[in-house]
Amino acid sequence: MGILQSIKMALRSIMGNKLRSALTMLGMIIGVSSVIILVSIAEGSAQNVTSQINQLGTNLLTINTFGTDVALSDGKIDELSKLNGVKAVAPVIQGRVNVKKDRTASQVSLTGTNAAYSTVRDVLVSQGRFITDLDIEYRQKIAVIGADTAATFFGMENPVGQYLQIEGTSFKVVGVLASKGSSLGQSGDNVVIVPLSTGQRLVKSTTINQVFLQGKSENQMDFVMNEVEIKMASFFPSKSDSYSVMNQKDLMDTMSSVSNTMTMMLGGIASISLLVGGIGIMNIMLVSVSERTKEIGIRKAIGAKRRDVLLQFLIEAVVLSGVGGIIGILAGIGLGEILSSLLSLTVSFTSTVILSSFLFSLAVGVIFGVFPANKASKLNPIQALRYE
């Protein structure tokens, strides 16, 4: 008997038992769609992170220090900025602050920094201006706010020139940042940027743990990185564990290893449900074999070979899992789109994920279909015919 006929036959028997077939496929549908949703969300945020890191430009160095004993003082930052090949330096202080305006209150992440930050980190102002060095000198209570923060507190109004209460103190908004999008569920647009000196007062700490350096040109970065590392070693001898100097590639590697781990973990969890779906198919196929013992006997008496019976049951399992897989893919994409618009997450459906989860579901059908199919094909026709 031809393969085409076997497929037709399998479809007939699947259609002949719609409810059971649907329930069997449900396992596959849930498995495949959860793989697709979770992996696509993970990949989406990975892509987001990558593109954001790329936006920073390739001539960026990041110095991070851990703890108060390796704090970067003004003098040290000044020395770093005077290194050969360094174009600009932006020290950063970070924290979370309560922001209030009238009845609206919200937790926002705070960045205290200098004027160079805008060129070093390549942030653009869509309205108003950025912080200037004078603001720092005079400890001005002014703020530049992210696009989301602006929307939260001012809606459609122009925030520039208006006031916000940050930790109870009134700050004048002088600028609004252009939108940057979010990564790993963290919005890059829900921020307030204040002058470094004011920021230190707000978070009640003068310790600077992060400095961004911009190199003069891309092809000098290895040299600059080397210089910075030597300088840091001279600042903090035998404390090399307490700080790190990273270039953009390091940052990228770290982020992509984080997001790879996340993708694998989510994919792994979802794969378990695929496996469970496969066991469901095996279970149903086994029931179906014993339910249809008589049918198998009749078919064999009429001239079905072992191979014909084996194929019939195997194809049935594969069709169940394959159709379940296709529905799962559609459901996954649909739900993913809905989630992405509801939660404003970036999701990215790669053909690799879609294709591999479909192939995986077919493989599950084959693997878990072989055992029942083999059992059916081995039935003795005389005994099968006697079966009631």
Place this chain on the structure above:
Amino acid sequence: MGKPIIQIRNLMKSYKLGGETIHALNNVSIEIESGDFLAIIGPSGSGKSTLMNMIGCLDRPQSGTYLLDGKDIGKMNDNQLAVIRNQKIGFIFQNFNLLTKLSALENVELPLLYAGIPTKERRERSIESLDKVGLKERARNLPTQLSGGQQQRVAIARALAGNPSILLADEPTGALDSKTSQEILFLMKELNELGHTIILITHDLMIAKQANRMVSIQDGQLQENGGELFGNFAIY
């Protein structure tokens, strides 16, 4: 009549149940000629179905030989037996054994499907086969929409579809009333006249009498029916 299509010599088949050995077939020898209409009669448990399964190549002899068309069935593997069942033998069962989810036509198509006949020819031959049993109009019906007699006709059409030389009927009228039984029997006689070799199993003497030849089986042993034995079977 023609040459022997079936030659069975010293056939044995026994089942072990616990410590006991049941000789379902005990040294059975028989030759059946092509085009014959043979009735096998015997009481319940005498080994009729066991012999039928053997002749129908669902089983292999434990000892003794079975030649079908001169080919030794004992030496064939499962696949070869499946091909022989498909091409040379048509089964007709007491309880029809139709596939309930398939229409009459689809049931009749099954043996042709396994024979690898292309769709169009398969359809034509199946309709022709249904026509022979007078059920062409019911081709689209499911078995559950047909009467017992009609279901058995469909089963006969299925057995006929592959145009096998031998039709094996195990109590084909066992589930039918006497009028319908007689109709089925007429149909089988007609098929016999068309050249099919028919082997009919029954424990109804009135039915067996309508065959050309009758053998009886008791405790696994076969006897050609003479006049004196005849009387013994009147009780069945």
